[in-house]
Amino acid sequence: MTVHVLEPACDWRAADVADETRWTLELSPADIAELEAALACAKARAADLLDVTRDDFPLPSLAPRLVEIEAQLIDGCGFARIRGLPVERYSDDDAALIYWGIGMHLGKPWPQNKHGHLLGDVTDHGKSGADSTSRGYELGGVALPYHSDGSDLVGLMCLRKAMSGGISTVANALAIHNELVRTRPDLAALLYEPQPYDYRGEEPKGGEPFYSMPVFTEHAGRLFVRYIRPYIEASQRHPDAPRLHPKAREAFDLVDAVCADPAFNVYMDLEPGDMQFVNNYHVLHARTAYEDWPERNRKRHLKRLWLETARLTDRPEKFRNFSSHWAQKRTKSELKLDA
Template identity: 80%
Template sequence: MTPRILETAADWRASDVAHADDWTLTLSEKDVAELDAALAHAKAKGGDLLDVTREDFPLPSLRARLRELEEDLIDGRGFCLIRGLPVERYSDDDASLIYWGIGMHLGKPWPQNRHGHLLGDVTDQGKSGADPTSRGNEIGGVAFPYHSDGSDLVGLMCLRKAKSGGVSTVANAVAIHNELVRTHPDLAALLYEPQPYDYRGEEPAGGQPFYFVPVFTEHSGRLFVRYIRPYIESSQRHAEAPRLSPQAREAFDLVDAMCADPAFNVFMDLQLGDMQFVNNYHVLHARTAYEDWPERNRKRHLKRLWLETARLEDRPERFRNFSSHWAAKRTRSELRMDG
């Protein structure tokens, strides 16, 4: 195939998004009061957090602004921040319910792993990156490379910050794609070819331990990106997986270098209560290394949502929620850090 320039409306450089106010929804006291009322309404219904729907968490004023955020996530810059939730007022459970309720106004929950977690925890769970079955949300301390997750949108809410470091950063995959098409069309074309990804022990029962998906996919005029280089590299532990070519690694190196280029990325130090949402198909995300607190109840802790947005009416097969074998379960992470 011959790659072409795509989705120029979502093709930004760091200078285009230099003003944080442009991509930050700052909650007012009135907004927080509306969230408190929605929290009380949802709790009055009783039952499991996972059963709370958009209708169970009414946001008569905020919902229009959240709809605008959803539009911008899919057709615009592809990332946003919601700031101003006084998270210290709430228990972890209540803060999680508020976060879940806001998420339900942006999309439907998507399972994040083989356990079917619809609400996950990102915190040090004692796993090492050298463990081929570990997943990113379980690993503490180390920096994460730029990558995408397995859903339309990924959201993170900060419950507790690290002692130092752990800064979140995003890079524009649309701009990187388009720049590669202009300057290295041969490598861009290679990234449209299927690449092997390690299931990391979470493959379907009886299935092979890796799967294939291109880094770049064009579908109905849209760009869909899936890039998790550590998972591509760890596919090589399986003898039956195809070997990565030197040209493929050259292409990956170039994507990594462009993600690290300040022209293509934005850093944001998430404060307590901040909620970040990212379009996984247009924006890659990463974090810097961090030093954590020794006390368990002070450790860096984020809650995570994967969401399916109604703004996308058509997706390639690999990018559809129902195609995941993880969807057979519907649970939440039961990890407790506040006790």
């Protein structure tokens, strides 16, 4: 196939986004008061966080700025940070509800796993990477490579950071696509072909333990990216999964190398109360290894949202919310670390 540069307006290098104020919303005392009023309103209207809608979490002054963030995520640099929430004032449940409320202004919730979690916990779940059913959000301490998640947007809110390490980083997958188009069009074209992904034990009942998707998909003039190399490699444990071509691994190696190039990535150390939102189709995210606190109630802990944005009105079939069997349930993670 013939490949070509896509969405040049969203193609950035690190130097283009070096000014953190371009992608950071600093909450003012008035903003925090508005969030606390919305928290009280939501708690009065709904007993369950999952029942809280955008209307239940009114943000008259913040909402227009969240609309701007949503536009930046889809038609701009593809990532944003909200900073300054005094998370130490709140219980984990109240902090999660504030985060959920903000999320509802950015999109509709999207199931994250076979449990149907619409709000997840990213922390050490005591699982090992050697466990064939483990997923990144469950692994403690280890670095996570650059990857995308299975939704339009992914959000993380830091409740508590690690004793050291655990730095978040993002890389511009759209810029990497365009770089490959210019320099290695043969490998770029190969990444438009379906690649196998391990379901990690979360496949449909009676279904194959792997699925196939291209890394790059063009649809309605936009680029859609799905890249989780550990799951691609893990698919090879299934004898019926398509075998990876050496050229595919060459392409993956090149993607990984460009992600690691400082010209293509941005590091941010998320402080407690910080919220990061990323466009999964334009930006890959990762984290560095970390050393955790020994006390359970101090361990690194982030809350996670997957969201569908109304700003995208057309998607390929496999990139649509609730097209997955995971959507048969609607739950939230109940992990408690603050007690």
